[in-house]
Amino acid sequence: MSRRADALRGRLRAPGDKSISHRALIFGGLSVGETAIEDLLEGEDILSTARAMCELGADVRSIGNGSWRVRGLGNGGLHEPAQVLDLGNAGTGCRLLMGVAAGHNFTSFFTGDASLCRRPMGRVATPLMLMGARIVARSKDRLPLAVIGAADPMPIEYRLPVASAQVKSAVLLAGLNAPGETSVIEPEPTRDHTENMLRHFGASVRVEPFEGGRKITLVGQPELTAANIRVPGDPSSAAFAVTAAAMRPGSDVRIENVGVNPLRAGLFATLRDMGADIAFADRRDAGGEPVADLVVRGAKLKGIEVPPERAPSMIDEYPVLCVAAALAEGRTVMRGIAELRVKESDRIGAMAAGLAACGVAVEELPDGLIVHGGDVPGGVRIETRMDHRIGMSFLVLGLGAREPIGIDDARMIDTSFPGFAEAMNGLGARIGPPP
Numbered sequence: 452m453s454r455r456a457d458a459l460r461g462r463l464r465a466p467g468d469k470s471i472s473h474r475a476l477i478f479g480g481l482s483v484g485e486t487a488i489e490d491l492l493e494g495e496d497i498l499s500t501a502r503a504m505c506e507l508g509a510d511v512r513s514i515g516n517g518s519w520r521v522r523g524l525g526n527g528g529l530h531e532p533a534q535v536l537d538l539g540n541a542g543t544g545c546r547l548l549m550g551v552a553a554g555h556n557f558t559s560f561f562t563g564d565a566s567l568c569r570r571p572m573g574r575v576a577t578p579l580m581l582m583g584a585r586i587v588a589r590s591k592d593r594l595p596l597a598v599i600g601a602a603d604p605m606p607i608e609y610r611l612p613v614a615s616a617q618v619k620s621a622v623l624l625a626g627l628n629a630p631g632e633t634s635v636i637e638p639e640p641t642r643d644h645t646e647n648m649l650r651h652f653g654a655s656v657r658v659e660p661f662e663g664g665r666k667i668t669l670v671g672q673p674e675l676t677a678a679n680i681r682v683p684g685d686p687s688s689a690a691f692a693v694t695a696a697a698m699r700p701g702s703d704v705r706i707e708n709v710g711v712n713p714l715r716a717g718l719f720a721t722l723r724d725m726g727a728d729i730a731f732a733d734r735r736d737a738g739g740e741p742v743a744d745l746v747v748r749g750a751k752l753k754g755i756e757v758p759p760e761r762a763p764s765m766i767d768e769y770p771v772l773c774v775a776a777a778l779a780e781g782r783t784v785m786r787g788i789a790e791l792r793v794k795e796s797d798r799i800g801a802m803a804a805g806l807a808a809c810g811v812a813v814e815e816l817p818d819g820l821i822v823h824g825g826d827v828p829g830g831v832r833i834e835t836r837m838d839h840r841i842g843m844s845f846l847v848l849g850l851g852a853r854e855p856i857g858i859d860d861a862r863m864i865d866t867s868f869p870g871f872a873e874a875m876n877g878l879g880a881r882i883g884p885p886p
Contacts, residue, residue, distance in 0.1 A: 452846075452855050452856065452857040452858075452886045453846040453848075453850055453856055453857075453880065453882045454849060454850075454881040455849070455850060455853065455854075455855075455881070456699070456850040456851075456879055456880050457505065457699070457700050458534070458701030458702040458703070459692075459695055459696045459699055459703075459704050459879045459880065460702065460879055461878045462705045462706075462707060462878065462881070463874055463875075463878060464684060465684030465688045465709050466492050466867070466869065467493075467683070467685060468492065468644075468685040468687075468710050468740075469494065469685050469687065469688070469867050470543060470642060470644050470703060471644050471721065471740065472497045472500075473500050473544050474547070474851065475488045475491065475496060475501065475521075476488070476511060476519070477508070477547055477551060477624070478648050478651075478652050478675065479504075479511070479521030479677065479680075480504040480521055480523045481523055481524075481525070481528075481529070481627065481655075481675050481792050482509065482522075482526075482652050482675040483523060483674065483675065483677060484676060485520055485521065485522055485523075486521045486677040486678060486679060487652060488519040488520070488521065488679070488681075489517060489680070489681040490683075491517050491519050491682055492493075492823065493513075493869065494866045494869055495866045496540055496543070496544060496645060496867065497536045497545055499540075499541045500541055501519075503532075503536045503538060503544065505697040506532040506533065506534055507530060507532055507552075507881055508524050508529050508530035510522035510699030515639070517682075521677075523675075523677065525674070526628065526672065527554070527627070527628045527672075527677045528863055530557070531559070531649075532559055532560075535560040536548065536559055536560065536561050536562070537563065539866075540563065540565055540566055540795065541563070541866075542567060542570055542617070542794075542823075542825060543843030544565075544571070544616070545561055545563060545572075545594070546616065546858075547620050547624060548561070549561065549575050549579065549586075550575070550622060550624035550625045551624045551625070551635055552585075552600055552602060552714050553579040553582060553600055553621075553625040554584075554601065554624065554625040554629065555628065556600050557600055557832065558598070560595060560596075561594055562595040563594050564837075566795050566837045566838075568593055568594045568669050569593065569597070570793060570794075570795075571592050571593065571793055572592060572594065573591075574612075574615060575618055575621045575624065576588065576596075576620050578607065578621070579598070579621060581605075581607050581609065582601060582606075582622070582625050582626070582629065583601030583603060584598060584600055584625070585598075586598055586599070586608070587599075593665060604625060604628045605627040606631040606671055608633075608634040608635075608780055609622055609635050610636040611635060611637045611638060613638075613790065614639045614641050616638050616641040616644075618709055619635045619637055620645040622635050623635060623649065623667065623669050623802060624645075626628045626669045627672070627673065629672070630669070630671050631670075631671055632668050632669065632671065633668070633671055634667065634669075635667045636661055636666045636667075637667070638664045639663070640664065640714055640715030640763065640764075642714045642763070643712070644740070646714070646738040648739070649669065650739065651678050651739050652676060652677075652678050653676045653678070654675060655669070655670040655673060656668065669710040674687045681737050683708055683709065683737050683740050683829040684707065684709040684710060684742075685867070686709055686718070686719075687767045688867060688868045689706045689745060690767075690876065691844070691868070691875070692706050692720055692747075692874070692875065693718070693719065693747050693845050694718075694722065694771045694774055694775050694847055695847045695850055696878070697728070697747050698727075698752055698774070698778045698779070698851055699773050699850065699851065700749040701749050702747065702748060703747075703748050703749070704747045704878055705745070705746050705747075706731075706745040708742055709742065709743060709872075710740050711731055711741050711743045711745075712740055713741075714764050715764060717762070717763075717764030717765030717768070718765040718768035718771070720764075721755070721772060722775060725752040725754070725755055725757050725775060726751065726752050726755055727747070727750055727752060729746070729747050730746045730747075731744070731745065731746075732745075733870075734745045744800065748829065751779075751825075752775055752778065752780070754779045754780060754822070754824050755783055756783075757772070759783065759787030762787045762788050766790060766791070767794075769788055769798065769820075770798055770801075770846045771847060772844070773802045773820060774823055774844050774851075776822035777806055777809070777825050777848060778824060779822075779824040780825065781824060782821060782822070782824070783822045784817065784819070784821050785819045785821070788818060788819050789817065789819075795836075795838040796836035796837065798838065798841065799818075799820060801834075801835075801836050801838060803820060804831045804834070805841065805845055807831075808831045808833065809827055809845075809848065810829070811823070811824075811854060827848060827851060827853065827855060829848070829852030829853055829855060829856045830852040830853070830854030830856075831857070832858065832859060833845045833856060833857065833859065835863070837863055839863045839864045839868070841858075842864050843864055843868065843871060845858055846858060846861075846875075846878035849882075850880055850881070855885075
């Protein structure tokens with residue numbers, strides 16, 4: 452439960468980037484030698500990927516305080532797993548590892564928790580089958596499923612029907628074992644952590660503009676070599692503290708060591724458009740990724756129409772943007788985000804239902820939301836639908852609502868932001884168990 456709070460002040464260090472943490476473990480396992488990873492996110496989703504890489508034959512171990520070591524088997528050297536790969540709630544880990552498995556000549560079985568088993572995997576399966584893999588899934592392309600890897604993976608040129616960094620990454624990971632060049636054409640740029648990490652581990656990758664989007668080309672069968680990684684703070688996790696501070700006038704918060712890759716920074720640009728005071732300080736580079744400290748000072752926000760083309764750079768941040776919109780003056784329009792229907796939950800439906808329960812006027816669209824901001828009565832308990840971002844978003848909303856806002860289950864928050872309540876309370880938030 453969260454209660455109305457005064458201005459937030461202080462410093463916070465965001466947990467390690469979830470997307471980069473998954474990829475660091477995977478690429479470490481695909482490389483020759485030992486990769487040292489620092490500041491790895493140790494949420495349950497990442498631990499699921501670590502366990503899966505161990506099942507595939509990599510030596511993955513924690514040495515404490517976010518430091519991990521991965522001794523890989525080289526590109527194409529993974530082993531058939533003796534056990535089912537249980538990815539828990541880790542959709543990113545599951546889809547990326549499907550790509551890895553598709554490029555190896557063995558059979559792997561994938562499953563997950565109840566939430567992940569409801570999520571469609573067809574968008575990933577389609578291009579992987581074009582590369583020679585066989586994939587057998589439940590109805591509607593759901594887990595559990597089997598990936599029968601290709602004996603001789605074929606390079607393809609694949610045009611994404613919908614922009615998706617996970618599908619792009621799965622194809623490129625399968626393409627590592629294919630001869631020649633594998634290309635993915637995306638209709639608009641999506642997060643490029645896979646491309647950056649491929650180069651970091653020694654692969655040759657070209658990126659060029661293509662028909663308004665981008666064409667990413669990987670030269671297959673590279674020799675990947677261990678390369679150390681320091682994981683930057685996750686902008687999707689930092690988003691909760693950024694939004695909480697931005698919407699409370701008088702706040703002054705610094706969030707340290709946050710990844711500010713332009714393909715992940717859409718929320719910060721959108722909050723600025725709404726009137727937020729957000730500055731990037733001490734810009735630097737960490738393992739091929741731009742990093743900065745975010746300095747946020749509270750202001751009165753106003754509603755805007757969010758450019759639909761910005762969606763890929765902030766797709767995970769729309770739930771917390773809805774919180775900012777609920778407390779802003781006027782109307783905020785969010786369109787072009789139909790992908791949120793098939794995340795850990797139907798996030799469009801979940802946010803619309805939760806905001807309405809809190810007394811916020813909201814219109815649910817097939818591909819978005821219109822939120823009419825102003826005063827938020829609150830005083831309710833929200834159904835999170837087992838979705839960590841829904842839970843954290845409504846706890847942030849409670850900091851600005853008239854009456855407390857509770858959630859039905861906070862346990863899933865540890866999948867992406869271990870210690871969320873403690874970190875926020877260190878800035879002056881009031882998050883805790885109900886009385």
